[in-house]
Amino acid sequence: MDNQGKEQWKYCIEPGNGKAELGLKSLWQYRGLVYLFARRDFTSRYRQTLLGPLWMFLNPLLTTVVFTVVFGNMAKFPTMDNTATADTVVPAFLFYMIGNILWGYFSNTVKDVSKTLIANVRIMGKVYYPRLASPVASALSNQMTMAVRLLLFVCFYVGGVACGRVSACITWTVFLFPLLILQLMLLSLGVGLIISVLTVKYRDISFMIDFCLQLWLYMTPVVYGLQLVPERWIWLYMLNPVASIMTTARCLCFGGGYFQIFPVLWGWAVTLILFLAGVLLFNRTEKNFVDVV
Amino acid sequence: MNCDGMEICMGNRMIKVEHISKEYRLGVIGKKTRMDKTDGLLQGEQALPEIYEGRINEKGMLMALSDVSFEVDAGETLGIIGPNGAGKSTLLKLLTKITRPSTGRIFLNGQVASMIEVGTGFHPELTGRENIYLNGAVLGMSMREIERKLEEIIDFSECRMFIDTPVKRYSSGMYLKLGFSVAAFLDAEIVIMDEVLAVGDAAFQNKCIQKIREIAQSGRTILFVSHNMNTVRSLCSRCIVLDQGKLQFDGEVESAIQRYVLEGLAMDPLRDLEHQRRTFHKIKKMAHMTRIDLFGRTTYEMGEVLRFRLCFRALRILEQPCLRVGVWSADGTAAAISFARLEDAREGEHEVRVCVDISRLLPGKYRLELLLVEMDDNGRMVKQDALRNAAAFEVAPSKNRPVYQAYNRDWGYVELPMSVEQG
Numbered sequence: 001m002d003n004q005g006k007e008q009w010k011y012c013i014e015p016g017n018g019k020a021e022l023g024l025k026s027l028w029q030y031r032g033l034v035y036l037f038a039r040r041d042f043t044s045r046y047r048q049t050l051l052g053p054l055w056m057f058l059n060p061l062l063t064t065v066v067f068t069v070v071f072g073n074m075a076k077f078p079t080m081d082n083t084a085t086a087d088t089v090v091p092a093f094l095f096y097m098i099g100n101i102l103w104g105y106f107s108n109t110v111k112d113v114s115k116t117l118i119a120n121v122r123i124m125g126k127v128y129y130p131r132l133a134s135p136v137a138s139a140l141s142n143q144m145t146m147a148v149r150l151l152l153f154v155c156f157y158v159g160g161v162a163c164g165r166v167s168a169c170i171t172w173t174v175f176l177f178p179l180l181i182l183q184l185m186l187l188s189l190g191v192g193l194i195i196s197v198l199t200v201k202y203r204d205i206s207f208m209i210d211f212c213l214q215l216w217l218y219m220t221p222v223v224y225g226l227q228l229v230p231e232r233w234i235w236l237y238m239l240n241p242v243a244s245i246m247t248t249a250r251c252l253c254f255g256g257g258y259f260q261i262f263p264v265l266w267g268w269a270v271t272l273i274l275f276l277a278g279v280l281l282f283n284r285t286e287k288n289f290v291d292v293v
Numbered sequence: 294m295n296c297d298g299m300e301i302c303m304g305n306r307m308i309k310v311e312h313i314s315k316e317y318r319l320g321v322i323g324k325k326t327r328m329d330k331t332d333g334l335l336q337g338e339q340a341l342p343e344i345y346e347g348r349i350n351e352k353g354m355l356m357a358l359s360d361v362s363f364e365v366d367a368g369e370t371l372g373i374i375g376p377n378g379a380g381k382s383t384l385l386k387l388l389t390k391i392t393r394p395s396t397g398r399i400f401l402n403g404q405v406a407s408m409i410e411v412g413t414g415f416h417p418e419l420t421g422r423e424n425i426y427l428n429g430a431v432l433g434m435s436m437r438e439i440e441r442k443l444e445e446i447i448d449f450s451e452c453r454m455f456i457d458t459p460v461k462r463y464s465s466g467m468y469l470k471l472g473f474s475v476a477a478f479l480d481a482e483i484v485i486m487d488e489v490l491a492v493g494d495a496a497f498q499n500k501c502i503q504k505i506r507e508i509a510q511s512g513r514t515i516l517f518v519s520h521n522m523n524t525v526r527s528l529c530s531r532c533i534v535l536d537q538g539k540l541q542f543d544g545e546v547e548s549a550i551q552r553y554v555l556e557g558l559a560m561d562p563l564r565d566l567e568h569q570r571r572t573f574h575k576i577k578k579m580a581h582m583t584r585i586d587l588f589g590r591t592t593y594e595m596g597e598v599l600r601f602r603l604c605f606r607a608l609r610i611l612e613q614p615c616l617r618v619g620v621w622s623a624d625g626t627a628a629a630i631s632f633a634r635l636e637d638a639r640e641g642e643h644e645v646r647v648c649v650d651i652s653r654l655l656p657g658k659y660r661l662e663l664l665l666v667e668m669d670d671n672g673r674m675v676k677q678d679a680l681r682n683a684a685a686f687e688v689a690p691s692k693n694r695p696v697y698q699a700y701n702r703d704w705g706y707v708e709l710p711m712s713v714e715q716g
Contacts, residue, residue: 009309009400015393033430040427044418047459123414127407128390129431287393290386291317 022276023283026130033129037137041112042144053148060100060149067096067223077224081247081258091165097153098253099222099246102180105146106188106242107213112138113192114209117200117289124290131286132279135193139185146181157253169255180249183268186275187241193278197285200292221246226258241267306402307483307514308365308388313397315383316354357383360397361540363533367402367482370515372529372546374522374553379535381518385485388516403482403514406432408473417461421452421471424460428475442478449504450474451497470497477504484508487518502528522550522625554625555660560591560685569680580614580665580677581606583642585684595656595691599649603663604642605678611638611667615674618649619662628659628706651688653708656700660685 027034046052071077072092079095113135117124120134160166199205217223220242229237238244244263251257349355358380365371373381386392388399389407414431415424425446429439447453450471452463460468486505505528509515519525525532525546532549534542542552566582584604593599603616614635622628631649663683666674690697697708 009402011401011403011405013387013390013393013399013401015396015398030430030433032434032436035436036427036430040416040419040423044416047418123431125386125391127414127431128405129433290392 021283022279023130023132027132027136030130030133034133034137034140037133038140038144041138041141045141056145056148057152060097060104060152063104064093064097064100067100068092071223072096078227079225081221081226081250091160094153094156094160094166094254095225095250096223097156098249101146101149101153102184102246102249103217103220103222103242104149105142106184107217108145109139109142109185109188110192110195110213111209112142113189114195114199114206116192117196117285118206121290132282135189135196135282139189139192143181143185166254170253171255174252177249177252180245180252183271184242184245187245187271190271190274190276190278193282194274197278197281200285200289216240216242219243238263239266241270305366306364307367307369308363308402308516309400310361310363310388311398311400312360312362313358313387313394313399314356314360315358315380315387315392316395317357318354356538358387358394358535358538361535361538362397363540363543365514365516367514368509368512369531370509370517370529372525372532372549373516373518373535374520374525374532374549375535375541376553378537380538381535382487383538384535385487385516385518389485401483404433405483405485406476406479406481407485408476408479408487415460415468415472418459420459421450421456421463422447424471425475428472429478432476432479433481434479438480446474446478449477449500466494466497473501477501477508481513483514483516485516485518522554526550526624550625551623551658554621554623555658555682555685560687562587562589562591564684566680566683569682571679578677579608579667580611581608582663582665582678582680582683585661585663587684587686591684591686592689593651593686594689595654595694595697596652599651599686600647601649601684602644602646604644605665606642607638607640609640611635611665611677613668614638614677615666615668616645616647617664617666617674618647619664620649620651620654621660621662622706623658623660624702626706629654653710654688655704655706655708656688656690656697657702657706658685658687 046055049055051058072079072095079092116134116138117131124131157166195205195209219237219240221229226234226237226243226247238260244267247258248264251259361380361384373384375381385407387394388401389405414428416427419427422443425443426436426439429442429446430436434442447456450467450473452467452471452474455463455467460471463471502524505515505517509528515528517525517528529546531544532542532546533540534549534553536553542549563586564584566584571578582603582605584602586602586604588600588602614637616633616635618631618633619627620629620631629651633647635645660682661684663678663680664674664676665678666676669675690700
């Protein structure tokens, strides 16, 4: 009986420095857990609050109002992505709102994902489940929040069209919107996972996140239109993958604006590389991180 | 062994642990940052607790487990025992993939589910029902499986009235009961349990043991870690003993327990205590026991007294020193204790002759725990030296007391003097 080959065994646990793997298969096996984690994050967030889920709307509404007043009315930033025609002028409120919703999703996901290893160390030290379930779940729960907020955006948009303040120029391209969201999700997961791996060893990084995200926000056309950026620096500016996501999103919603194929392809390339790097690094660290934290 | 399940039949072997070791870095981890360096220096001066002595390898890492190998067959309930810091939890963490071994491999022939510290992973804001789903999924159940077992779980937990209340309002007992109940309904082929039995009140504990017995009888493989020897005795079919990260014993339960309790203590009438392991952490102590001499005897008949000579060294004048002798039964229970005042001892070597009246001790194997303490002015004892295993001896039944020939453990450890007046 004893000299059976090891192919007889179903599972084998080996020292952690083995081969790199994505681990998406085991994640699929635990999809129920991912769903429950996401639902837990989503539902427990507004428990025992007076206004409950209303906060989901209030948050972006308030920020949008502030942005409109501060950046639109006072600083008078252009809400146009293109220097060309005047008909692409977007009402400041809607302009800031869509930017806010997308950026909010991105930065919240990066922040949540970067905290997963540290925040879940107690449970991860007790039971094994595919560790990737936690970050993916926080991305999904943020996505649920974003979906609700996008619904609010649609209401304002339709309202704007009805009042004649917005010219509806939606074409079939609006169906490409989910692709943008997917890209945003992969990008934020990638960045968040890389940060989470680094924070396991160096906690300093968690102090930097807020500041870096703030900086990143100002390097992205969220509070201003691309028109503000000098023409000859646009190529450099568009190397930021979130920038192309923002401008493309506004193109899809309002028609016109800035759309170039190169920044989009570049953005996807960066996104995929960061995502893969993040997942591989995360899986490598996950095997022994309980000993280090 | 039942052999109709195909998977169970595959060689009958469920777990094979091959030469696994696990090393941990000592001190602060990630010492590369500037601020931590000073910390590390300060910590370097602190001595390591003695249970870890001799476990540092050439790389300066602590060996939590070194070269452990064993195998488990399907349907076995394997007990894992050993003192604190022996590596039991580390072993479980490796088996459940929570962390990886440094070297060696583990082969498994089935899904592993762990019931380590039940109730972790509950979210306080969610209701009991929601937490059952969440905890079940964390432990590896599919949604359909949980749905199927939900009612059973709720019934078992005795929390039906509160099942739709957030668990943050639960009492700690209810919390644990619910946690155990979810874990108890896992379907994995290999179940790992760590001290889960300390759950709830006595009645619920019995229910838990009953449930574990059921799981064991259903042909699944169980690894069971506990400090309670009686539970180990009643549940396990085989036992391994870990000590200082090494596998000390693998075999029959009763011998394993004796092995653990006596720590492989041979019945030696003369023992050198100079380099024996001390039970407290290494802080400057003012006395050191060096030798115990039982005058060539380790077996006593009931009714005899135990005499020994103890040598110790005082590192300064000991004021109001006291000798405490604990008698522990081989099944891990304290059986009796006695105290004696010593004369104030000057610095240097000393020798005392001790006589302990063990005439009332029932037959069985025992070990001696010796403590040298100083009484301070408030009558508090200050430990100066402590040895968990100073010596071992056996009490044999006596021909004069035939009633104790049929002695068994349920009778206790000590016979009390009794007198009866009639009329």
